[in-house]
Amino acid sequence: MGMALDEPGDRDELFDDRDLTYIIEKDLYEKIKPIKVDYVDSYMGAGFDISSNLNMGAMCGSSCSC
Numbered sequence: 770m771g772m773a774l775d776e777p778g779d780r781d782e783l784f785d786d787r788d789l790t791y792i793i794e795k796d797l798y799e800k801i802k803p804i805k806v807d808y809v810d811s812y813m814g815a816g817f818d819i820s821s822n823l824n825m826g827a828m829c830g831s832s833c834s835c
Contacts, residue, residue, distance in 0.1 A: 772819065775792055776792075777792045778794075780794055780795055780796070781793065781794055781795065782794070782795045782798045786806075791804075791806070800822075801821040801822050801823040802821070803821065803822070804819065804821045805818075805819070805820045806819050
């Protein structure tokens with residue numbers, strides 16, 4: 770799961786949080802909600818940390834960073 774700049778489509782869900790608008794496909798949103806997006810700045814670098822109920826299996830676990 771990652772982040773990208775995009776325009777909303779017919780199958781998308783929109784929601785606002787802290788002056789940002791998020792767009793996510795409705796079917797995917799129903800499978801992974803709730804979603805938590807944080808900005809992390811640490812000694813390893815800075816970026817967005819996205820976590821959800823999505824089962825990533827053998828990939829990177831329950832959260833990914835962009």
